[in-house]
Amino acid sequence: MPAAATSRFSDWLDTCWQRAVELGSGYTSESQCKTIQGPRSLGDVPLADGIDAMTSSPEMESACRWTAMFAMDTLPKKLRKLVLDRLLERDPFSAAAVLQCSPALDADEEAVLRAAVQRDFPQSFGRITAAGAVKRGGVRG
Amino acid sequence: MANTGLVIAGSGANDASAGDVAWTTPGNVTASDNSRAQAINIDSGQTSQYLKATGFDFSAIPAGSTIDGIQVRVERSEKYGNNNSVDHTIQLLKAGSRVGTNKADTVTNWPTTDTNADYGGSTDLWGTTWTLAQIQASNFGVSIRFGPPTSKNHEAYVDAVWIKVWYTVPTGASMQAIFIG
Numbered sequence: 001m002p003a004a005a006t007s008r009f010s011d012w013l014d015t016c017w018q019r020a021v022e023l024g025s026g027y028t029s030e031s032q033c034k035t036i037q038g039p040r041s042l043g044d045v046p047l048a049d050g051i052d053a054m055t056s057s058p059e060m061e062s063a064c065r066w067t068a069m070f071a072m073d074t075l076p077k078k079l080r081k082l083v084l085d086r087l088l089e090r091d092p093f094s095a096a097a098v099l100q101c102s103p104a105l106d107a108d109e110e111a112v113l114r115a116a117v118q119r120d121f122p123q124s125f126g127r128i129t130a131a132g133a134v135k136r137g138g139v140r141g
Numbered sequence: 142m143a144n145t146g147l148v149i150a151g152s153g154a155n156d157a158s159a160g161d162v163a164w165t166t167p168g169n170v171t172a173s174d175n176s177r178a179q180a181i182n183i184d185s186g187q188t189s190q191y192l193k194a195t196g197f198d199f200s201a202i203p204a205g206s207t208i209d210g211i212q213v214r215v216e217r218s219e220k221y222g223n224n225n226s227v228d229h230t231i232q233l234l235k236a237g238s239r240v241g242t243n244k245a246d247t248v249t250n251w252p253t254t255d256t257n258a259d260y261g262g263s264t265d266l267w268g269t270t271w272t273l274a275q276i277q278a279s280n281f282g283v284s285i286r287f288g289p290p291t292s293k294n295h296e297a298y299v300d301a302v303w304i305k306v307w308y309t310v311p312t313g314a315s316m317q318a319i320f321i322g
Binding site: 020023026027032033034035061062063065066069070091093094096097100101120121123124127128 | 159161184185186187188225227229230242243244245246247248288289291292293294
């Protein structure tokens with residue numbers, strides 16, 4: 001899905017749900033996917049407002065993390081930055097997971113994540129980034 | 142340099158300050174007996190909350206000793222053992238708060254059968270400093286957080302947690318021990 005193809009938060013969540021189905025083999029209803037279900041409570045708001053609210057909510061930290069791991073390519077650049085900034089602010093240790101799993105990072109985002117991983121996991125930085133290269137080229141879900 | 146041998150946790154608790162899925166029966170980390178602390182139904186992108194293992198009995202370390210290194214051993218397993226079933230946080234607790242280096246292995250999946258994972262070692266202070274009083278405090282320990290997996294319905298288990306401490310006995314105390322026998 002091209003970035004910013006939708007301007008409504010609920011439409012974007014529909015896209016995320018479809019991706020969750022693709023990645024997490026076995027999902028048959030959205031109620032099973034707690035990560036996506038949480039942000040539904042924000043309602044049908046403009047995409048930017050929804051992303052802002054979702055990434056600000058401690059209760060939706062996993063949705064923020066999930067977006068960084070799997071759905072960066074569905075967001076415009078400005079919102080991608082917001083997702084990463086807020087995730088790293090709240091949970092910097094997730095940088096390694098995002099770096100290893102996301103297939104859709106640009107060079108700037110990857111540099112930010114590499115710096116966070118190198119800072120927090122210096123002893124295993126090489127292993128993480130090497131494994132990340134493998135995972136991102138293959139298995140995702 | 143002397144060490145305590147592996148000392149098992151005296152208590153376990155869930156810490157809900159971050160993460161999605163709570164650890165149930167956290168007190169089960171006090172024995173390697175296949176009764177486990179468990180975090181059940183961890184969804185894609187989610188993590189467990191923190192599992193705090195504390196109450197390690199290091200009373201045998203002589204007064205005045207300096208702390209040289211700390212090793213943590215976690216006996217853990219996971220339902221599937223794949224799809225980023227990894228450590229999120231392995232961090233020591235000083236006075237009950239997470240401090241120092243996060244030694245999480247964010248590459249190696251937790252296996253499907255109970256397996257020990259070791260962190261730290263004889264000269265590793267985990268990026269901070271330690272006094273004997275801090276080590277002997279009841280709220281010294283380790284905090285463990287799992288995930289985030291990339292698929293649904295993961296289940297993380299911890300059967301037991303041990304800590305081993307290396308220390309140097311002050312010269313006077315060593316001589317006293319020799320003379321006393």
